[in-house]
Amino acid sequence: MTTTTRPGGVQHHHADVNGTRLHYVSAGTVGTTVLLVHGFPESWWSFHKVIPRLTADHRVVAVDLRGFGDSDHETGPHDSATAAEDLHQLIGSLDAGPVHLVGQDISGGTVFRLAATHPQDVRSLTGIEMGLAGFGLEALADVTRGGAWHIGLMASPGIPEILLTGRERQFLREVAFPAMTAVPDAVTDADLEEFARTYSRPGGWLGAAGLYRSMLREGPEIVALAAGRPLSVPVLAVGAGGGDFTHTTLSRVTPAPVRKVQLEGVGHYAAMEAPDDLAAALLGFHRDVDAG
Numbered sequence: 001m002t003t004t005t006r007p008g009g010v011q012h013h014h015a016d017v018n019g020t021r022l023h024y025v026s027a028g029t030v031g032t033t034v035l036l037v038h039g040f041p042e043s044w045w046s047f048h049k050v051i052p053r054l055t056a057d058h059r060v061v062a063v064d065l066r067g068f069g070d071s072d073h074e075t076g077p078h079d080s081a082t083a084a085e086d087l088h089q090l091i092g093s094l095d096a097g098p099v100h101l102v103g104q105d106i107s108g109g110t111v112f113r114l115a116a117t118h119p120q121d122v123r124s125l126t127g128i129e130m131g132l133a134g135f136g137l138e139a140l141a142d143v144t145r146g147g148a149w150h151i152g153l154m155a156s157p158g159i160p161e162i163l164l165t166g167r168e169r170q171f172l173r174e175v176a177f178p179a180m181t182a183v184p185d186a187v188t189d190a191d192l193e194e195f196a197r198t199y200s201r202p203g204g205w206l207g208a209a210g211l212y213r214s215m216l217r218e219g220p221e222i223v224a225l226a227a228g229r230p231l232s233v234p235v236l237a238v239g240a241g242g243g244d245f246t247h248t249t250l251s252r253v254t255p256a257p258v259r260k261v262q263l264e265g266v267g268h269y270a271a272m273e274a275p276d277d278l279a280a281a282l283l284g285f286h287r288d289v290d291a292g
Contacts, residue, residue, distance in 0.1 A: 009052055010062075012070075017089035018082070023070035024063040024090070028055030032123060032290055033096040034282070035087070036062040039105020039130070040154075040208045041176045043069030045194045046104075046271050053279035058100070058286065063090065065107065067207020069198045078210020080109035080218060087111075088118045097121040100286050104128035104271065106211045108137070109222060112253065116229040124289045126236040126282060127246050129268050134219030134226075135249045141216060150176070155212040160205035168204070169196035182241060182267035183274065191272065226253040234292075235259065236285045238278065240266040259285060 010025040025044055034054055036047045044062035054060050064071040066086050067078040076082075087110065091097045101122045103111030108130030115122045131137035141151040154160055164171050172195055177187045198204060231254035237247035240263040247260045261281040266274045 020075040021072040031058040035099040037103040049275035073203035079214035083110040084113035098123035128238040134223035180268035186273040
């Protein structure tokens with residue numbers, strides 16, 4: 001494990017786990033641990049405005065999944081089961097568990113698998129604008145019914161590299177973020193530069209491509225896992241541009257009531273569009289779980 005300190009209030013680390021090398025950042029030294037897991041087209045950086053709002057109560061870790069950010073890109077596979085095992089081993093290497101697990105967007109399958117298969121690692125689960133294969137998420141790839149065209153592109157082997165290499169910043173600035181944000185200027189030029197930097201690395205699209213391919217094939221496995229090992233930890237669903245989708249999904253994979261927070265006037269990227277509101281929701285939920 002290696003550590004470097006940079007400006008911005010976080011420390012940068014690398015950890016060798018499960019045959020790959022993960023990059024993560026940490027901040028805060030007190031309280032229970034929060035593990036933040038990004039979506040697409042993101043990295044740990046999507047939480048950079050949320051992290052300092054959590055550190056008074058928590059030790060915070062934000063990870064780059066395998067194939068994303070400054071983690072190893074080339075080592076595969078890049079599916080949700082492998083990513084969940086990566087996180088399980090990372091939590092163990094940090095002696096951080098059980099953690100308040102927070103996942104958003106395409107990391108939904110990863111964080112659900114972790115919470116279902118390694119419940120000893122997880123104190124609570126929060127899903128932000130996320131769904132699950134087998135519970136309706138695949139419909140987002142159906143362009144004939146208003147689904148997102150980029151899912152098919154990302155899931156097609158080799159196509160992201162052919163079409164997006166050298167155009168990373170243009171794709172992010174002109175296509176990806178404008179299509180799914182509602183708060184003007186929430187995604188800044190600095191954000192775009194940071195995301196483009198990592199997606200421009202060799203193999204920079206492998207993590208996203210792997211998770212989208214995983215999403216399109218793993219529905220029966222996720223349904224079986226949910227039936228055999230429903231979530232046993234407290235669950236919070238944070239909806240924004242997707243409305244009730246996250247709450248509806250998570251309510252189907254746990255026998256207990258799911259707490260719900262709806263962020264009004266916010267698009268898909270809640271951590272960047274409404275960091276104060278998201279942090280307040282997380283802090284309130286985590287305090288109740290820790291007190292209970």
